[in-house]
Every structure is written in structure tokens, then in C-alpha cells.
Amino acid sequence: MTLANGHLKDVVSSDALSRDDLEVLLDSAARFALKPLSESSFIAGESVVIYMNKASTRTRLASESAVAHLGGTPIFVRGDELQIGRGETIADTARIISNFAKAFIIRTYAHDDVNEFAKWASIPVINALTDDDHPTQLLADWVTIREVFGKKVSGRKFTYLGDGNNMANAWMLMGARLGAHIVIATPPGKWAPNNAVIDRAQKIAREHGGAIEISHDPESAVRDASVLYTDVWMSMGDDESVRSEKLRDLAPFAVNQKMLDLTASDSIFMHCLPAHRGQEVTAEVIDGAKSVVWRQAFHRRTTIQALLFHLINKDLRGTV
Numbered sequence: 001m002t003l004a005n006g007h008l009k010d011v012v013s014s015d016a017l018s019r020d021d022l023e024v025l026l027d028s029a030a031r032f033a034l035k036p037l038s039e040s041s042f043i044a045g046e047s048v049v050i051y052m053n054k055a056s057t058r059t060r061l062a063s064e065s066a067v068a069h070l071g072g073t074p075i076f077v078r079g080d081e082l083q084i085g086r087g088e089t090i091a092d093t094a095r096i097i098s099n100f101a102k103a104f105i106i107r108t109y110a111h112d113d114v115n116e117f118a119k120w121a122s123i124p125v126i127n128a129l130t131d132d133d134h135p136t137q138l139l140a141d142w143v144t145i146r147e148v149f150g151k152k153v154s155g156r157k158f159t160y161l162g163d164g165n166n167m168a169n170a171w172m173l174m175g176a177r178l179g180a181h182i183v184i185a186t187p188p189g190k191w192a193p194n195n196a197v198i199d200r201a202q203k204i205a206r207e208h209g210g211a212i213e214i215s216h217d218p219e220s221a222v223r224d225a226s227v228l229y230t231d232v233w234m235s236m237g238d239d240e241s242v243r244s245e246k247l248r249d250l251a252p253f254a255v256n257q258k259m260l261d262l263t264a265s266d267s268i269f270m271h272c273l274p275a276h277r278g279q280e281v282t283a284e285v286i287d288g289a290k291s292v293v294w295r296q297a298f299h300r301r302t303t304i305q306a307l308l309f310h311l312i313n314k315d316l317r318g319t320v
């Protein structure tokens, strides 16, 4: 959503940030990595509400420490602690939170609930993961990628292997805007990414010099890739009844040393975490020399700090 005077108010989707916004945020995050307290009185005396209806280790701790680094106080609440858990509307809850906070960070199930919060809140709303997207994770991923390879993406392949879930969507949408050649390899059918997201990402890629390739062949997808990314196979919100079928179908898409050996010689392995060693990735790969997963997790704080700073400062322009 964009306010009338042209600045971006919310980041609900990995499609929300313009190419210029991404450059601003990735550069700022790199600066906050070097000087975490360079804006330590930015929101002194103010609060940021962090609301979660799903478990979180990284996003919660990164968000709370990002707020603290900006001089503010994080207020963490779970949905069932608020009256919204007893039927108060999103609109009314959003109006109340807007009275008490400079920004609202939300992790929940339905993506439309975040849109509804953004509609009624007068403060910035940041999506901290829904069933459909995970934009703050992608910012951390791209700062990490740039630390390794620099800003130039041409001639490189960025492959995501596994479930066509919220991370696959986010990987396509933000990678497309950065002009990257993105490959998503999933089993065909019900674990493949949503067609509307693929179409949208392909349109963005055409406008920004990137490419979106959808594959069902794990070996050709990973061949010569610079980045090999994977995520859990059972996401929060997935119905337990699909577990055995899903794990069986995804088994050929597991990241192991044989897969990693097919990638480019300077490749890196990425995972948003939490990981399930022995399922989507072997311990040898995630704990091996090419893995940058701890650096990705580190950048969850620097990027959320940058996002809070620039959204509250009304510096971003958005894509609409």
C-alpha cells in the first residue's frame, strides 16, 4: 500500500519494494551490520508491536533486537493474548495498535489478514511471514548473497529446491526485481508454486532483466548454480495429514553432497532455517564449508532494522 503523497507505508509482499527501495535497504543493512548502534535514538521512547500467531526464533529475536538497536521498545504479543483472539476485528485492533506504536510487525497464517491490518493501521505494517510470503527473510538473503558475490547477478543462477511454498514465492518475487536468473525446482502438481505468483514474477523479471525458470528436474536445476537454497518441507500451517505423501514426493529434491557437487565451483548453500538435517538437507551440506546459513540468520536483524528505519522515515517509494 502506498500513501497519497507517494511513499510506501507497508511491506506485505516480496513484490512491494521497488528496485531503488531494495538498493536503499540492502545498503543500509550492510551499514547496520558494521555499526549496529548508528541510529540508536531513532525511535527513543517509542514502541514497535510484534504480533505472532506462529512459532519463531530468528524473526522474533531479530525484530526485538532491531527495535532495541533503534532505541525503541519492542512489545511482543501473541494473537491469543489480545481480544482479537476473542473476536475483536482486525480493523479495530489495527486502530488501537496504531495509537501505541511506530510500526507493526506481524507473523500469521492468512496473507489477506496482513493486507487487512495494513489497510486499517496508520503505522507501517511489516509481514514477518504468512502462508504465502516471507519478505524480510529475502532481504537478509540478498545482503548475504551480495557479501559473497557482489551486486552483479548476470551470469549466475540462483536455484531453490524443494517445496513450492512461501519461501519459493518470496525467492521468485524479490530475485526477479533484482534481475536474477531464478530457478525453482519442485515436484510437479500440488507442491509446485502458485501459478499466479509465477506469472507475476515472470513479468517482474522481464522488466528487470532477470528470468524465472520452473523445473521439476532437481539435477539440471542445480547444475552450475551459484546459490543452492532450500527450506523445510513441512511448513507451519501445513496440515499434518499430508506429511507422509509430501516427504515421499519431495525426497528427490533433498540437498546432499552429490547435488552440491553439481553446482558452480564458487557456489554457496542457503537455508532460511529452521532446518531438518536428514530431510531437506544433509548435515554434511548445512554444516559444511559452502553453507552461509549463520550469516543469513545474522542479517535478519540488520535488514529488519533497515526496513523499520526507512519505513518509519518514509524513505521508500514502493512498486505501485
Ligand code: CP
Pocket: 055, 056, 057, 058, 059, 060, 129, 137, 272, 273, 274
Ligand atoms: N527464518 C525464519 O523466519 O526463522 P524463524 O521461523 O525462526 O523466525
Ligand code: NVA
Pocket: 129, 130, 131, 165, 166, 167, 231, 232, 234, 235, 236, 237, 272, 273, 274
Ligand atoms: N516455509 C517455512 C519457513 C519458515 C521460516 C514455514 O512457513 O514454516
